[in-house]
Amino acid sequence: MQTKEKSGLFNRFLNVIERLGNKLPDPIVLFIILMIAILIASFFAGMAGLEAENPADGETIQAVNLLSGSGMVQILTEAISNFSAFPPLGMVLVVMIGIGLAEKSGYFETAMRRAIEVSPQKLMLPAIILVGIIGNVAGDAGPIILPPIAAMVVMRLGYHPFVGLVMAYAAALGAFSANVIPGMSEALAMAFTVPAAQILNPDYTGNLLMNYYFTAVATLFLLIIIFYVTKKITIPRLGTYEGEEMTSNEPLKRKEITALRWANVSVILAAIFFMIFVIPENGILRNPETGSIVQESPFMDSIVFILTILFFVPGLVYGLVAGTLRTSKDFGRMLSDAMGTMGSYIVLVFFAAQMLAYFNWSNLGPIIAIKGANLLETMNVSGIPLFIGFIILAGLINMMIGSASAKWAILAPVFVPMFMLLGYDPALTQLLYRIGDSFSNPVTPMLPYLPLLLAFAQKYDKNAGLGTLIAALLPYAIVLFFAWTLLLIVWYLLGIPLGVDGPIHLPES
Known part of the structure; x- marks a missing residue:
C-alpha cells in the first residue's frame, strides 16, 4: 500500500496554520518587537x-x-551587562562543548545505530522508540538521524517504511522533555525559568535536575504509549509497502564498533571517577557541613561541568579510535563547528536578555502576574484545570513558534511569577511548559525537521505530502497529550517532588 496525501477539512486547517506560522517573523525579530x-x-x-x-x-x-530620561540611561548603560550577566548563557555554551564534540565526532550517531542493530527483532520497535527518546540529549541528532535509519530497519521487519519514519520522529519530538540523561533541553528551559522566578524572588536559583524524577519516569511510560500507538494505529493504517527497498543502510564497520566500545568504557570510567568524590560520606563534592549530595553541595554546583565532561570524554575517545579526529586541527574544527551552531542562540539570548530586563525594570511582569493570579483566584481556577489549560496554551503556541527557547523566553516572565503567587514552584511551571511544548512537536509545521522528514518520506513515495505525515503523526500527538497529562495528574495527586529540589508547591515561609 502506497500512502497517498489526504485532503479534507483538518488538513486544510493545518495548511492555514502553516501559512500563518510562516508569516511570523524570525524569533530574533520577534524579540525586538516585544522589546519595543x-x-x-x-x-x-x-x-x-x-x-x-x-x-x-x-x-x-x-x-x-522606561522611556523617561532615567529609563533611557538605564537601557543604554546596562545593555551589555544584561547580556553578559545572563546567568544560564555560560552554562548552555559549556554544555554544548561536550555535546558538540560527541555529535561531531560521530559518537551519537554510531551509538544510535548500534543500539538498533543489536536489539532482538521482537524488541526492535521499542528499541527505536527508546533511542529516539534518549537521543534527545544529542539535540538535533535524534529527529534528523534516527527516522531514516528506523525506516530501513522496519522494512526488514515487514512494515511500511513510514512506520519507522513517523514512530522515530514522534519519539524524538513528542517525548522531547522525557529522558534519563539530563542535557540541553533542561539547560535551555532553566535558562529562562531562573530569571523569570527572580522577578519575584531574587534569591531563587533552581537547578538542572529539578524536573528529573518526573522526566525519567516519563521515559519508560511514553515508550509504552508510543509503542501502543504504533502497533494499534500506525501499522494497521499504513499496511504493507510494495516499493523498492532502500539498501543504503550499511552495517557499522568494525572500526566504528570498536571505537564505540572504547567510548562507552571511557564514559563509565569518567562516571566512576566522579562517584569516588560523591559516594563516600566525606566526599569532597558533598556539602562540607551537612554531607548532603544535593543541598548546596559542590556536586550540584558543578553538575553542568560534570555533564559536559561526561559527553566530552566519549566523544574524544570515539573520534581518536574511529579516526574521525586525527589531528589537533580536527579537534579545533569540531569544537568550533559545535559552537558555531549556537550562534543564533547567542544572538537570541542577547535580545531575550534585554526583553527580560525591560520586563523586570518596568515592573510589568510582577504587576501582570499579581493581577493574573488574583483573577485566577477570583475565578477559582487552580490545580489540575489550571495545569491542563497551560499545557494546552503552550501546545497551541508551539503550532506558531517552533523554537522551544523562544516560546519559553516569552511565557516564563509572565507565568512563572504568576504560578509562584498561586503557591506553585517554578519547577512545576517549567515542567508544564515542557509538556505542552513536547506533545505538539510532532505535528507543528514550525520545526525545521518536518520538511526533512517529508524529504525522507518522498524517497519511498514521491506522492507523499505534508498531509501524509500530519495524518500519520496526529494520533501520536493526541495520545501523547493525554499520556503526559495523566502522568502529571497522578504525580500531582501523589505529591511527589518533580526532581532534585523541585517541589510542586513553594515551601511555606
Missing part, C-alpha cells in the same frame, strides 16, 4: 499609574516608564 512593545507599554502604564499590591510583603509595586 514593552517600552511602549511601560510608558502608558507609568503615565496611568498602574500598580499592584505584592501579596508576599504587602508593598505596592508601581509601573515604571
Whole structure:
C-alpha cells in the first residue's frame, strides 16, 4: 500500500496554520518587537499609574516608564551587562562543548545505530522508540538521524517504511522533555525559568535536575504509549509497502564498533571517577557541613561541568579510535563547528536578555502576574484545570513558534511569577511548559525537521505530502497529550517532588 496525501477539512486547517506560522517573523525579530512593545507599554502604564499590591510583603509595586530620561540611561548603560550577566548563557555554551564534540565526532550517531542493530527483532520497535527518546540529549541528532535509519530497519521487519519514519520522529519530538540523561533541553528551559522566578524572588536559583524524577519516569511510560500507538494505529493504517527497498543502510564497520566500545568504557570510567568524590560520606563534592549530595553541595554546583565532561570524554575517545579526529586541527574544527551552531542562540539570548530586563525594570511582569493570579483566584481556577489549560496554551503556541527557547523566553516572565503567587514552584511551571511544548512537536509545521522528514518520506513515495505525515503523526500527538497529562495528574495527586529540589508547591515561609 502506497500512502497517498489526504485532503479534507483538518488538513486544510493545518495548511492555514502553516501559512500563518510562516508569516511570523524570525524569533530574533520577534524579540525586538516585544522589546519595543514593552517600552511602549511601560510608558502608558507609568503615565496611568498602574500598580499592584505584592501579596508576599504587602508593598505596592508601581509601573515604571522606561522611556523617561532615567529609563533611557538605564537601557543604554546596562545593555551589555544584561547580556553578559545572563546567568544560564555560560552554562548552555559549556554544555554544548561536550555535546558538540560527541555529535561531531560521530559518537551519537554510531551509538544510535548500534543500539538498533543489536536489539532482538521482537524488541526492535521499542528499541527505536527508546533511542529516539534518549537521543534527545544529542539535540538535533535524534529527529534528523534516527527516522531514516528506523525506516530501513522496519522494512526488514515487514512494515511500511513510514512506520519507522513517523514512530522515530514522534519519539524524538513528542517525548522531547522525557529522558534519563539530563542535557540541553533542561539547560535551555532553566535558562529562562531562573530569571523569570527572580522577578519575584531574587534569591531563587533552581537547578538542572529539578524536573528529573518526573522526566525519567516519563521515559519508560511514553515508550509504552508510543509503542501502543504504533502497533494499534500506525501499522494497521499504513499496511504493507510494495516499493523498492532502500539498501543504503550499511552495517557499522568494525572500526566504528570498536571505537564505540572504547567510548562507552571511557564514559563509565569518567562516571566512576566522579562517584569516588560523591559516594563516600566525606566526599569532597558533598556539602562540607551537612554531607548532603544535593543541598548546596559542590556536586550540584558543578553538575553542568560534570555533564559536559561526561559527553566530552566519549566523544574524544570515539573520534581518536574511529579516526574521525586525527589531528589537533580536527579537534579545533569540531569544537568550533559545535559552537558555531549556537550562534543564533547567542544572538537570541542577547535580545531575550534585554526583553527580560525591560520586563523586570518596568515592573510589568510582577504587576501582570499579581493581577493574573488574583483573577485566577477570583475565578477559582487552580490545580489540575489550571495545569491542563497551560499545557494546552503552550501546545497551541508551539503550532506558531517552533523554537522551544523562544516560546519559553516569552511565557516564563509572565507565568512563572504568576504560578509562584498561586503557591506553585517554578519547577512545576517549567515542567508544564515542557509538556505542552513536547506533545505538539510532532505535528507543528514550525520545526525545521518536518520538511526533512517529508524529504525522507518522498524517497519511498514521491506522492507523499505534508498531509501524509500530519495524518500519520496526529494520533501520536493526541495520545501523547493525554499520556503526559495523566502522568502529571497522578504525580500531582501523589505529591511527589518533580526532581532534585523541585517541589510542586513553594515551601511555606
